[in-house]
Amino acid sequence: MEDKRGDMKPKTPEKPWLTQGDEKLIAVREMFAEIAPSYDRVNSVMSLSLHHRWRQAAVKAIGIKPGDKVLDLCCGTGDFLSPILKSLENSGEAVGIDFCEPMLRQAEQKFGDRVQLMVADACKLPFAEESFDCVTVGWGLRNVPDLRQALSEAIRVLKPSGRFATLDMARPRGKVVGAVAEKSFHTIVPRLGKLVGHSTAYEYLPKSTERFLSRQALKEEMEAAGFAAITIRDFFFGNICLHTGVKP
Numbered sequence: 001m002e003d004k005r006g007d008m009k010p011k012t013p014e015k016p017w018l019t020q021g022d023e024k025l026i027a028v029r030e031m032f033a034e035i036a037p038s039y040d041r042v043n044s045v046m047s048l049s050l051h052h053r054w055r056q057a058a059v060k061a062i063g064i065k066p067g068d069k070v071l072d073l074c075c076g077t078g079d080f081l082s083p084i085l086k087s088l089e090n091s092g093e094a095v096g097i098d099f100c101e102p103m104l105r106q107a108e109q110k111f112g113d114r115v116q117l118m119v120a121d122a123c124k125l126p127f128a129e130e131s132f133d134c135v136t137v138g139w140g141l142r143n144v145p146d147l148r149q150a151l152s153e154a155i156r157v158l159k160p161s162g163r164f165a166t167l168d169m170a171r172p173r174g175k176v177v178g179a180v181a182e183k184s185f186h187t188i189v190p191r192l193g194k195l196v197g198h199s200t201a202y203e204y205l206p207k208s209t210e211r212f213l214s215r216q217a218l219k220e221e222m223e224a225a226g227f228a229a230i231t232i233r234d235f236f237f238g239n240i241c242l243h244t245g246v247k248p
């Protein structure tokens, strides 16, 4: 996969969490291009490696099984694709899309040709309608410039009775847990980012979480997009939330 950015130095804006529309699209893509080589390492430290369990739980919740054709949106370095491949047991198909080539290159190193990886925008999917049995997205919807469009694309490419799962950051429900979590999230994460030389990107994480939809609002957006049987499940004291839904 060729890096079309050549020798140009990436330019993440100072406050990418304040951007919108096309500006957000470019800012987010540049930010992930910068952190791609260290993304997995930092992710594991930040989540105490628990993110693998949450992904596994998501795959189980939507019952990915051998023979299914599964699309992972905003697949990044491909950490959602591992439990998906495991559940497919060498039968079926896994496709990952992301608009950031350096992130996809990390995924490519992990999976070779066991997964089809494509550069694509989650808001403009290059697939026909009713192409997939399942669509997943991990920590992706918070970053897209048009969440409604991304949800409408996800449901468009799902077959009838197709299942959808999104995992993302959330704000804890309890007052005490919420206050402690928020305080540590806003101090520890950016410091960790500074250690690996990417303070802006890791400041983006708590700041974009603060601006992201609540559990209920995301559920309502999923309903508006046409999803039914929506479920919500919290992990990690409510800092992480899984939403699932079905295309009627």
Ligand SMILES: C[S@@+](CC[C@H](N)C(=O)[O-])C[C@H]1O[C@@H](n2cnc3c(N)ncnc32)[C@H](O)[C@@H]1O
Residues within 6 Å of the ligand: 028, 029, 032, 073, 074, 075, 076, 077, 078, 079, 080, 097, 098, 099, 100, 103, 120, 121, 122, 123, 137, 138, 139, 140, 143, 144, 145
């Ligand atoms: C926080 S990472 C998550 C990566 C992976 N899903 C995971 O669970 O580790 C967010 C990813 O979303 C991608 N992304 C953000 N907006 C996107 C868009 N509109 N279309 C495609 N990918 C997008 C970024 O490039 C990045 O790789």
